[in-house]
Amino acid sequence: xxxxxxxxxxxxxxxxxxxxxxxxxxxxxxxxxxxxxxPDSPGLARAQEMGLKTTAEGVDGMLSTMREDxxxxxxxxxxxxxxxxxxxxxxxxxxxxxxxxxxxIGPFCVPPVNLSNAVAERKMNVNMVTCxxxxxxxxxxxxxxxxxxxxxxxxxxxxxKSAGPGTRKNIDEFTRTTSRGIESVGGAEKGKAIIIINPAxxxxxxxxxxxxxxxxxxxxxAIRQSIDDMIAEVQKYVPGYTLKNGPVFDGKRVSIYMEVxxxxxxxxxYAGNLDIMTAAGLRTAEMYAEEILxxxxxxxxx
Amino acid sequence: MDLKGKKITVHDMCLRxxxxxxxxxxxxxxxxxxxxxxxxxxxxxIEVTHGDGLxxxxxxxxxxxxxxxxxxxxxxxxxxxxxxxxxxxxxIGTVDHLKMAVDCxxxxxxxxxxxxxxxxxxxxxxxxxxYDKLDVVGFLMMAHMIEPEALLEQLQLMxxxxxxxxxxxxxxxxxxxxxxxxxxxxxxxxLNPNTEIGFHGHHNLGMGIANSLAAVExxxxxxxxxxxxxxxxxxxxxxxxxxxxxxxxxxxxxxxxFKAMDVAEDxxxxxxxxxxxxxxxxxxxxxxxxYSSFLxxxxxxxxxxxxxxxDILVELGRRRTVGGQEDMIxxxxxxxxxxxxxxxx
Numbered sequence: 001x002x003x004x005x006x007x008x009x010x011x012x013x014x015x016x017x018x019x020x021x022x023x024x025x026x027x028x029x030x031x032x033x034x035x036x037x038x039p040d041s042p043g044l045a046r047a048q049e050m051g052l053k054t055t056a057e058g059v060d061g062m063l064s065t066m067r068e069d070x071x072x073x074x075x076x077x078x079x080x081x082x083x084x085x086x087x088x089x090x091x092x093x094x095x096x097x098x099x100x101x102x103x104x105i106g107p108f109c110v111p112p113v114n115l116s117n118a119v120a121e122r123k124m125n126v127n128m129v130t131c132x133x134x135x136x137x138x139x140x141x142x143x144x145x146x147x148x149x150x151x152x153x154x155x156x157x158x159x160x161k162s163a164g165p166g167t168r169k170n171i172d173e174f175t176r177t178t179s180r181g182i183e184s185v186g187g188a189e190k191g192k193a194i195i196i197i198n199p200a201x202x203x204x205x206x207x208x209x210x211x212x213x214x215x216x217x218x219x220x221x222a223i224r225q226s227i228d229d230m231i232a233e234v235q236k237y238v239p240g241y242t243l244k245n246g247p248v249f250d251g252k253r254v255s256i257y258m259e260v261x262x263x264x265x266x267x268x269x270y271a272g273n274l275d276i277m278t279a280a281g282l283r284t285a286e287m288y289a290e291e292i293l294x295x296x297x298x299x300x301x302x
Numbered sequence: 303m304d305l306k307g308k309k310i311t312v313h314d315m316c317l318r319x320x321x322x323x324x325x326x327x328x329x330x331x332x333x334x335x336x337x338x339x340x341x342x343x344x345x346x347x348i349e350v351t352h353g354d355g356l357x358x359x360x361x362x363x364x365x366x367x368x369x370x371x372x373x374x375x376x377x378x379x380x381x382x383x384x385x386x387x388x389x390x391x392x393x394i395g396t397v398d399h400l401k402m403a404v405d406c407x408x409x410x411x412x413x414x415x416x417x418x419x420x421x422x423x424x425x426x427x428x429x430x431x432x433y434d435k436l437d438v439v440g441f442l443m444m445a446h447m448i449e450p451e452a453l454l455e456q457l458q459l460m461x462x463x464x465x466x467x468x469x470x471x472x473x474x475x476x477x478x479x480x481x482x483x484x485x486x487x488x489x490x491x492x493l494n495p496n497t498e499i500g501f502h503g504h505h506n507l508g509m510g511i512a513n514s515l516a517a518v519e520x521x522x523x524x525x526x527x528x529x530x531x532x533x534x535x536x537x538x539x540x541x542x543x544x545x546x547x548x549x550x551x552x553x554x555x556x557x558x559x560f561k562a563m564d565v566a567e568d569x570x571x572x573x574x575x576x577x578x579x580x581x582x583x584x585x586x587x588x589x590x591x592x593y594s595s596f597l598x599x600x601x602x603x604x605x606x607x608x609x610x611x612x613d614i615l616v617e618l619g620r621r622r623t624v625g626g627q628e629d630m631i632x633x634x635x636x637x638x639x640x641x642x643x644x645x646x647x
Contacts, residue, residue, distance in 0.1 A: 155629045171392045
């Protein structure tokens with residue numbers, strides 16, 4: 001029996017290709033399919049060179065053989081508009097769907113905070129929130145696990161070059177989805193998200209600011225320790241996740257200033273916002289794969 | 303310069319841009335009093351929102367005394383002839399805020415992005431354009447940071463999403479009259495003739511009036527200002543001064559000059575926590591090309607970490623920060639303080 005779980009990546013764009021490069025290094029995931037819709041797309045050509053089966057017929061082009069090819073995990077790196085349909089189709093073939101689009105039809109998953117819940121509950125679709133959510137929700141959770149947070153706000157600043165057309169066409173989705181994640185996964189009573197796009201050259205590395213307002217006076221030592229521990233967890237899959245300044249304590253305000261540098265697999269290093277999505281998606285898949293390999297979980301059509 | 307007979311619409315910013323120097327603490331009563339007096343003076347358009355636009359209430363920008371909804375519904379209900387506008391910055395506010403503002407009775411929505419990022423406004427401008435009779439304005443901030451040709455492309459995007467008026471916005475108060483002329487003239491030449499062009503100035507280099515006149519000469523028909531200059535940095539173009547100059551030059555604004563002067567002197571100046579003027583730090587904004595609302599944040603960080611606000615602002619300019627990056631200021635101040643302590647040790 002193979003010691004890796006086979007996976008398909010839907011969407012051969014920048015995100016899908018970066019994910020592929022990361023997945024090729026995984027001990028428990030083996031990417032076998034790359035699914036696109038444009039026949040001469042460079043992403044499909046690259047995947048083919050790397051030995052994957054490819055189709056330009058969308059998910060339908062893979063469906064008939066995905067079971068015999070052993071695909072048990074799929075990643076969707078396309079768009080929110082087609083995600084629900086993609087998810088339904090691959091779920092029917094018994095594969096778990098990891099959603100990197102903002103569709104958010106499945107529960108939010110931020111690996112160091114609630115990944116084990118998703119796996120324990122055998123969810124067949126999990127959503128990776130947003131890039132800003134992956135970068136900041138762990139820190140909101142780091143504060144809220146020490147004491148109650150009445151309000152948490154994040155400001156994600158990304159370089160112009162790393163904000164793709166999907167994000168730009170529906171920027172409200174970023175603010176709404178991230179706000180919800182700050183509440184439901186981060187544990188803040190109320191969440192707010194702000195995104196700033198900066199066109200400076202050379203492109204700036206993703207920056208994130210997290211402001212939490214605690215209900216009682218902040219326990220400074222405990223919060224510092226909790227933040228350090230959480231950053232170490234995220235660094236396991238995003239080594240460039242760095243505390244720049246803080247935590248600053250000002251009354252009941254706790255402010256944390258972060259920088260997120262990517263690994264530079266396919267995406268440039270400054271695009272830490274995209275890297276943290278692909279890394280978190282892969283981390284999620286690996287946790288599912290470990291459960292499957294251990295015989296604790298058999299993904300199946302609902 | 304011959305501007306005789308030109309007709310323009312002036313747009314007052316006291317109750318939106320003026321929220322910055324007031325740290326967003328203007329009360330609903332003050333807003334209503336000011337708006338009624340502006341209405342009586344014949345000011346056609348009055349902007350009312352959190353300084354950072356709809357949804358700006360935040361740790362990052364400051365929590366306002368009242369919600370946008372409370373301000374807008376009170377002011378919209380108080381004015382007779384003036385129209386009320388609201389500002390929206392995608393990434394901070396959403397279409398939900400836009401709908402709320404329309405329900406409150408605004409006549410104009412202004413959707414603002416950094417000058418290179420017009421495409422993030424598509425969602426909001428497209429939706430706004432579906433409302434009958436809503437005046438839909440695109441607003442490109444920090445317009446000094448790109449050349450006129452590049453700016454034109456972004457203005458054309460906003461026009462294509464449904465804006466019937468587009469603004470060239472000198473958020474840093476950095477532009478000189480020739481910069482304004484080049485940008486407005488090219489836009490006037492290339493945009494649809496029915497699309498109005500506006501100019502929003504800041505007075506950080508004392509150029510608010512001169513820049514606004516240059517804009518009118520090059521074809522702009524909407525000019526932002528604020529009575530007594532209540533706005534971020536050294537304030538907006540001081541509106542009563544601009545109105546007096548327009549009067550001398552024969553530019554038609556429809557505003558009663560003396561009444562406008564009285565609102566400035568009797569209502570706006572007494573509201574100021576500190577007199578809004580060109581001082582060392584606001585002058586630095588204009589000189590270094592920095593977003594005007596960074597002023598008070600830089601002053602506070604300078605005080606807290608024992609630094610110079612001018613040094614902080616110059617560095618923010620060097621890093622080419624854009625509107626909305628207020629969170630950079632404490633982060634940068636912490637870096638500068640660390641650097642200083644390292645050298646001192």
